[in-house]
Amino acid sequence: MARIEFDQIAHAYYPNPKAPSDFALKEINAVWEDGGAYALLGPSGCGKTTLLNVISGLLKPSRGRVLYDGTDVTALPPEKRNIAQVFQFPVLYDTMSVFDNLAFPLKNRGFNRADTIQRVKEVAEILDLTPDLNKKAAGLSADAKQKISLGRGLVRSDVAAVLFDEPLTVIDPHLKWHLRRKLKEIHEQLRLTMIYVTHDQVEALTFADQVILMYEGEIVQIGTPEALFENPQHKFVGYFIGSPGMNFLPCTLEGQAARVDGVTIDLAPETAARGAAAGGVLELGIRPMHLEVHGAAFEGGVPVTVKALEDQGSFKILTAALNGHMIRARVPEGRPVPQHKAWLKFPPSRTKLFADERLVG
Amino acid sequence: MEKWADNRAWYLVLPVFVVVAFSAIIPLMTVVNYSVQDIFGPGNAVFVGTEWFKQMLTDYRLHDALWRQFIFSGLVLLIEIPLGILIALAMPKKGWGVSACLVTLAIPLLIPWNVIGTIWIIFTRPDIGLFGVGINSLGLLDVPFDHTARPSYAWITLMAMEIWHWTPLVALLCYAGLRAIPEAYYQAAKIDGASAWAVFRYIQLPKMRGVLTIAVLLRWMDSFLIYAEPFALTGGGPGNSTTFLSIYLVKLATGQFDLGPAAAFSLIYFLIVLLFCFIFYQALLNVGKGEKIS
Numbered sequence: 320m321a322r323i324e325f326d327q328i329a330h331a332y333y334p335n336p337k338a339p340s341d342f343a344l345k346e347i348n349a350v351w352e353d354g355g356a357y358a359l360l361g362p363s364g365c366g367k368t369t370l371l372n373v374i375s376g377l378l379k380p381s382r383g384r385v386l387y388d389g390t391d392v393t394a395l396p397p398e399k400r401n402i403a404q405v406f407q408f409p410v411l412y413d414t415m416s417v418f419d420n421l422a423f424p425l426k427n428r429g430f431n432r433a434d435t436i437q438r439v440k441e442v443a444e445i446l447d448l449t450p451d452l453n454k455k456a457a458g459l460s461a462d463a464k465q466k467i468s469l470g471r472g473l474v475r476s477d478v479a480a481v482l483f484d485e486p487l488t489v490i491d492p493h494l495k496w497h498l499r500r501k502l503k504e505i506h507e508q509l510r511l512t513m514i515y516v517t518h519d520q521v522e523a524l525t526f527a528d529q530v531i532l533m534y535e536g537e538i539v540q541i542g543t544p545e546a547l548f549e550n551p552q553h554k555f556v557g558y559f560i561g562s563p564g565m566n567f568l569p570c571t572l573e574g575q576a577a578r579v580d581g582v583t584i585d586l587a588p589e590t591a592a593r594g595a596a597a598g599g600v601l602e603l604g605i606r607p608m609h610l611e612v613h614g615a616a617f618e619g620g621v622p623v624t625v626k627a628l629e630d631q632g633s634f635k636i637l638t639a640a641l642n643g644h645m646i647r648a649r650v651p652e653g654r655p656v657p658q659h660k661a662w663l664k665f666p667p668s669r670t671k672l673f674a675d676e677r678l679v680g
Numbered sequence: 681m682e683k684w685a686d687n688r689a690w691y692l693v694l695p696v697f698v699v700v701a702f703s704a705i706i707p708l709m710t711v712v713n714y715s716v717q718d719i720f721g722p723g724n725a726v727f728v729g730t731e732w733f734k735q736m737l738t739d740y741r742l743h744d745a746l747w748r749q750f751i752f753s754g755l756v757l758l759i760e761i762p763l764g765i766l767i768a769l770a771m772p773k774k775g776w777g778v779s780a781c782l783v784t785l786a787i788p789l790l791i792p793w794n795v796i797g798t799i800w801i802i803f804t805r806p807d808i809g810l811f812g813v814g815i816n817s818l819g820l821l822d823v824p825f826d827h828t829a830r831p832s833y834a835w836i837t838l839m840a841m842e843i844w845h846w847t848p849l850v851a852l853l854c855y856a857g858l859r860a861i862p863e864a865y866y867q868a869a870k871i872d873g874a875s876a877w878a879v880f881r882y883i884q885l886p887k888m889r890g891v892l893t894i895a896v897l898l899r900w901m902d903s904f905l906i907y908a909e910p911f912a913l914t915g916g917g918p919g920n921s922t923t924f925l926s927i928y929l930v931k932l933a934t935g936q937f938d939l940g941p942a943a944a945f946s947l948i949y950f951l952i953v954l955l956f957c958f959i960f961y962q963a964l965l966n967v968g969k970g971e972k973i974s
Contacts, residue, residue, distance in 0.1 A: 377867050377870065397871050398872075403871060406864045406868060407864075408864060412883065413886045
């Protein structure tokens with residue numbers, strides 16, 4: 320187990336990168352503490368897998384250093400780094416039994432027979448693979464195969480970290496939930512450093528203590544799931560986390576309030592002050608769940624036209640227009656929903672201000 | 681589902697049926713017809729039952745040719761398959777080297793059989809051939825090299841010819857099989873700390889099973905049916921040392937005009953090839969399958 324550190328890592332897949340867009344990873348400094356459960360979250364193509372491969376050593380970064388417990392391992396190949404990685408699609412040694420598949424990483428490292436058997440049995444027990452141990456790996460179902468891949472990642476107890484590259488993509492939804500629980504349990508039991516790549520926010524938010532959100536080759540925010548939800552540091556975080564994402568409205572400042580197309584929305588005093596200090600292109604951001612929907616006019620209510628209503632089961636999503644800007648609001652179950660005209664309440668403590676796409680307050 | 685009352689769509693299969701009939705079934709039936717008759721001349725044939733089959737099955741020259749054939753095909757497989765795999769493993773994976781290797785490998789495959797025979801006859805000639813002159817000038821052989829001089833020399837030349845001609849096919853098939861292995865397998869092997877041998881044994885070889893099945897079947901059939909090369913080289917000699925099944929068959933059929941025995945021989949030959957293809961196919965299909973209890 321180890322603390323993993325990125326020191327000014329950048330990577331480009333082409334030789335001689337010049338423009339920032341040539342880089343799959345743009346200058347990243349980050350630390351993964353020993354024993355943490357991290358999720359790397361971001362849309363497809365944002366550099367998550369690249370970052371993971373740099374950690375494991377499958378990819379040598381164009382620039383920067385990778386440190387394990389302070390030791391520079393940038394030049395070391397994966398087999399010298401003592402790291403485990405699980406890939407998106409199950410990778411199996413078809414001709415081997417399930418037991419031999421799980422024992423393979425131990426055998427290659429010269430573990431003795433007794434230790435190997437014990438470790439494999441432990442891991443098989445955790446992943447419910449015990450009845451299949453003597454079967455050929457090739458004949459099993461897709462999720463059993465992926466469990467074997469997970470098992471090979473977990474079988475060594477002394478690894479610096481276990482890296483998961485969207486490991487549950489091929490798994491059925493109900494098993495996905497089950498395996499995610501398992502991974503969480505394993506993390507709590509063994510306290511291995513785990514880094515989990517996914518583009519599914521639910522997966523990231525349920526698995527990890529710390530979520531690292533990536534966008535176009537950069538880390539835009541590292542934080543707990545709550546922090547990402549409540550205080551998105553970048554417009555992209557607000558938009559990507561939450562379903563639906565944050566509402567953004569271009570605005571100007573007028574004393575302690577924001578003005579959106581002639582409509583005044585009150586802000587918290589410190590938010591307005593920081594917004595005024597920051598300058599730049601200002602936008603107001605608010606989560607759909609923090610908006611209150613009313614059927615009648617009231618003091619400070621923002622009048623909007625109702626456009627659509629989607630029933631999501633335990634709540635409804637109301638889409639409304641404010642002078643051409645679309646706003647989504649979440650209406651809890653059982654609350655009356657206005658038909659044509661509605662008034663929205665923007666609670667000042669929940670109304671955020673972004674300057675040039677970055678959170679100011 | 682409701683059945684169609686009108687089944688005229690079957691007529692669309694007719695062209696294929698006609699082509700197959702003329703290209704395979706009718707000629708094969710003609711051979712069957714010959715194999716049970718003694719033909720004295722046009723319109724003068726006597727039904728003899730299984731006599732020709734009995735005669736051919738006890739023919740010692742056929743037995744000799746059959747053994748020779750087995751040894752030859754066996755050696756060819758033993759050399760060509762591992763050599764093909766080695767070449768495929770050594771080939772570059774990207775860049776201009778790939779095209780260069782592929783074109784170089786394809787050259788022997790594009791040359792007609794009899795031209796190959798001529799090339800190798802000239803190459804091994806003791807008076808002007810590069811190989812013949814070269815090896816004789818070393819002075820290591822008690823009898824100077826000449827492919828007609830000794831059975832072993834003829835065999836060496838023939839094997840070299842066959843291997844030179846067909847190993848590229850095995851290599852190309854294996855290369856295609858290797859290229860189809862997803863990168864994740866190699867990455868996982870690196871993470872698991874697998875040695876190069878383990879990568880070959882547990883990833884590359886199992887993933888090449890499909891192409892190797894095809895390679896073994898093709899090379900087995902083709903080398904078992906070899907004709908042009910020994911015909912061009914020594915015509916089956918020296919002595920009978922390179923008289924393989926097809927050479928003997930042609931001698932029997934067009935040399936001695938023993939159409940009945942030759943037809944019976946053809947059918948036996950055909951069944952042997954079929955039988956071995958079936959055995960290889962089943963063996964390769966099932967290798968490494970089934971449950972293992974450890």
